[in-house]
Amino acid sequence: MNRIELAERIKTGILGIDVTEQDVRSHFATAKTYPFIAYAVDLSYLRLAKELLRETDMLLTAAVSYPFGGMTLATKLDQIRFALSVEAEEINATLNLNAIKSGDYDTVSSELRAMVEVANGAIDVIVIPQFEILTTFEKLKTCETLLEAGVCAVKTDGHGGLCQPEDVRLVRRVFGDAFSIEASGGIRTIAQVQELLDAGASFIHTSTALDLLRGADA
Amino acid sequence: MTDSRRVVHLKQIDHTELRTLATYDDIRRLCFEAVHCGFGAVALHPIHCERAAEHLRGSGVGIVAVVGFSTGAFSIEGKAFEARDAIERGATEIDFVINVGALRGGRHQLVLEEMRALREAAQGHTVKAILETNVLTDEEKRLACELAIDTGLDYVETSAGFASGGATVEDVRLMKEIAGDAVKVKASGGIRDAQTALAMIEVGASRLGTTAGVQIAQTLASMSNDLDREETK
Numbered sequence: 001m002n003r004i005e006l007a008e009r010i011k012t013g014i015l016g017i018d019v020t021e022q023d024v025r026s027h028f029a030t031a032k033t034y035p036f037i038a039y040a041v042d043l044s045y046l047r048l049a050k051e052l053l054r055e056t057d058m059l060l061t062a063a064v065s066y067p068f069g070g071m072t073l074a075t076k077l078d079q080i081r082f083a084l085s086v087e088a089e090e091i092n093a094t095l096n097l098n099a100i101k102s103g104d105y106d107t108v109s110s111e112l113r114a115m116v117e118v119a120n121g122a123i124d125v126i127v128i129p130q131f132e133i134l135t136t137f138e139k140l141k142t143c144e145t146l147l148e149a150g151v152c153a154v155k156t157d158g159h160g161g162l163c164q165p166e167d168v169r170l171v172r173r174v175f176g177d178a179f180s181i182e183a184s185g186g187i188r189t190i191a192q193v194q195e196l197l198d199a200g201a202s203f204i205h206t207s208t209a210l211d212l213l214r215g216a217d218a
Numbered sequence: 219m220t221d222s223r224r225v226v227h228l229k230q231i232d233h234t235e236l237r238t239l240a241t242y243d244d245i246r247r248l249c250f251e252a253v254h255c256g257f258g259a260v261a262l263h264p265i266h267c268e269r270a271a272e273h274l275r276g277s278g279v280g281i282v283a284v285v286g287f288s289t290g291a292f293s294i295e296g297k298a299f300e301a302r303d304a305i306e307r308g309a310t311e312i313d314f315v316i317n318v319g320a321l322r323g324g325r326h327q328l329v330l331e332e333m334r335a336l337r338e339a340a341q342g343h344t345v346k347a348i349l350e351t352n353v354l355t356d357e358e359k360r361l362a363c364e365l366a367i368d369t370g371l372d373y374v375e376t377s378a379g380f381a382s383g384g385a386t387v388e389d390v391r392l393m394k395e396i397a398g399d400a401v402k403v404k405a406s407g408g409i410r411d412a413q414t415a416l417a418m419i420e421v422g423a424s425r426l427g428t429t430a431g432v433q434i435a436q437t438l439a440s441m442s443n444d445l446d447r448e449e450t451k
Contacts, residue, residue, distance in 0.1 A: 070284070097239065
């Protein structure tokens, strides 16, 4: 795949505690030279990113309850409403991982339904189950819960997790084409991208997309 | 040797559980340990506030909710909403991560406005501003402490504990130097033993955020027994 073909499978962005407005501007200035699918920022930079993205076809992605998912449903919904007000096109929301680890899928399910309801089709809900800390049973049960709640996009990892091709294969094998599988977490090389796409990933998330593309054919 | 009488009071410890893989049982255990050891508070994500409030009813142990955790990169209104919501669910204190990117980017007015909004949202409950000192210059640390004093916050706090590194003795000393008696200092992140806990108190920390509270309490108890034995000799 050449750089353009790769970029058309990649979602990028800049997230993190120490990111300044200048960091967002300069990261975006280079990112906009490629046809990336989407651009993610923390909520504090959502308005700024909306302005910047006007001149591109990239979707604006808002990070919700990011990165730990430890925010209450009320706060998650407040953040989704904010994302809607800024006209973001998709959210990346970390799930209530403590509920999953406690086997409390009822809570996971009711949170998801409420989120989908507030999103109301105006914004794509992509959730992060942080596969790295889940058992195989938890991964499958979580995906099942997502589908029942009407969420059909799953972003494998966030914040320090390393995306495993086996996870992508697992979800593809069990759920077929039901999900958009968005591989994320520690993806730094073209070899990783290729392996994850081969495993069935729909999109690749990486903040270092530009470094990555430099290693590809022009 | 009266030095070890410069003690860590167990009430100064915020018994902390912020891991994503913590289960409801872990939260129950955390609360039980806090009551049993006599810690001042538990510190946890807002999703656990109601559960902790149930476990801790009548115990006098406080509930610290972390807000804007851990990036601090949320809107001011969003963080204020989260703080009010946490208090409604039983939180007695708010530890919020400041907008670190705004501070580093020189947008000091925004940092100040955010502190004011959180002060107001907390409705008189204790508010601690987490600065994430590891990614700040000394000048930025100084400025953040001054803004916290201007706002009348209760504490400045070193770290969320998830970015690289946690509290250092040098940072706590620096923060105390600026803070004086106007605002207290909480050291958090990387405090895993009694020696480190004592070192933080020694340079001026009033509160400690740690996941190792139980071990620290045990070490302190045995140190204090040794001292008693020395004195009876």
